[in-house]
Amino acid sequence: MNWQVALAEVLRGMSLGANLAGLQRYAGYLDSVANLIDANADVEAHMKLIVEKLKAGPIMDSDFKDAHIRIQADLDRLNAD
Amino acid sequence: MKYAITLILAGALAGCVSTKAAYNEAENLRETAYVLTEHYAAVIHEAADLGAQPSTPETVRQALKASANATAKFVKGDENAVPPVPSLLDLVNNYEALGSAASREELQAAIRNAVHAMDGFIKELRLAQVSLRGSTRGVPSGNATSDRIMAWAGGDI
Numbered sequence: 001m002n003w004q005v006a007l008a009e010v011l012r013g014m015s016l017g018a019n020l021a022g023l024q025r026y027a028g029y030l031d032s033v034a035n036l037i038d039a040n041a042d043v044e045a046h047m048k049l050i051v052e053k054l055k056a057g058p059i060m061d062s063d064f065k066d067a068h069i070r071i072q073a074d075l076d077r078l079n080a081d
Numbered sequence: 082m083k084y085a086i087t088l089i090l091a092g093a094l095a096g097c098v099s100t101k102a103a104y105n106e107a108e109n110l111r112e113t114a115y116v117l118t119e120h121y122a123a124v125i126h127e128a129a130d131l132g133a134q135p136s137t138p139e140t141v142r143q144a145l146k147a148s149a150n151a152t153a154k155f156v157k158g159d160e161n162a163v164p165p166v167p168s169l170l171d172l173v174n175n176y177e178a179l180g181s182a183a184s185r186e187e188l189q190a191a192i193r194n195a196v197h198a199m200d201g202f203i204k205e206l207r208l209a210q211v212s213l214r215g216s217t218r219g220v221p222s223g224n225a226t227s228d229r230i231m232a233w234a235g236g237d238i
Contacts, residue, residue, distance in 0.1 A: 040127070042123070042126075042127055043100060043120070043123040043124060043127065044097065044098065044099045044100060045099070046119070046122070046123035046126075047099040047100040047102070047103045047116075047119070047120065047123065048099035048102075050099075050103045050115075050116060050119045050120075051099060051102045051103050051106050053119075054103065054106040054107065054112060054115075054116070055106065059111055059112055059115045061170060061174070063115060064114075064115060064118055064168070064169070064170040064173075065170070067115075067118045067119050067122045068118075068157045068168070068170075070122050070126070071118075071121060071122050071125055071153065071156065071157055072157070074122070074125040074126045074128070074129040075125060075129075075149060075150065075153055077129040077132070077133065078125070078128055078129040078132045078142075078145060078146055078149055079146055079150070
């Protein structure tokens with residue numbers, strides 16, 4: 001499965017009918033996805049490691065939890081006065 | 082329709098090789114959720130570094146904090162929220178345990194919420210970097226993608 005198909009899976013629950021409201025929601029989501037991937041060099045370096053991680057084997061709960069710990073540490077750093 | 086959207090996204094995403102590759106490498110919803118989680122981890126790390134710089138104005142720091150915290154709950158959950166917000170991992174495990182359409186939709190909705198929240202967070206971060214460094218590198222291009230999609234959709238749908 002390529003990334004377009006993966007995104008299509010994520011989008012499956014959205015209304016893709018011809019009504020304008022549905023199209024606007026869909027377009028807004030795609031715009032958000034495009035912005036996410038508009039990454040800078042530091043983020044790119046991190047995501048390169050994630051590509052290797054995905055290739056190395058299945059993603060375990062502990063992988064998410066490890067990311068949560070790093071996220072919390074940076075949130076604490078950002079929120080510190 | 083999907084083919085046209087794929088072409089539009091492929092054009093919009095050119096030049097972001099590793100980030101694009103990570104989303105490309107994800108083969109299921111667990112891996113997609115993981116890539117999103119790690120993507121947020123990378124962005125929040127960048128924001129924390131920026132916030133720690135003495136030259137960062139307090140207004141910029143506060144804006145980054147607000148946007149980072151608003152996004153975090155969609156990625157790692159928030160047990161203290163009312164009602165509590167499950168993490169992407171919680172919803173992945175729920176979907177894998179139940180395998181139901183409802184649990185799948187719940188996970189997909191959470192991923193969409195996380196994407197939208199991260200979109201705002203990344204825009205906030207890039208604007209902060211521009212204001213501090215005077216660089217326009219990496220600044221999101223506003224609604225260009227959605228404008229193109231809407232223009233295209235008006236002709237063919």
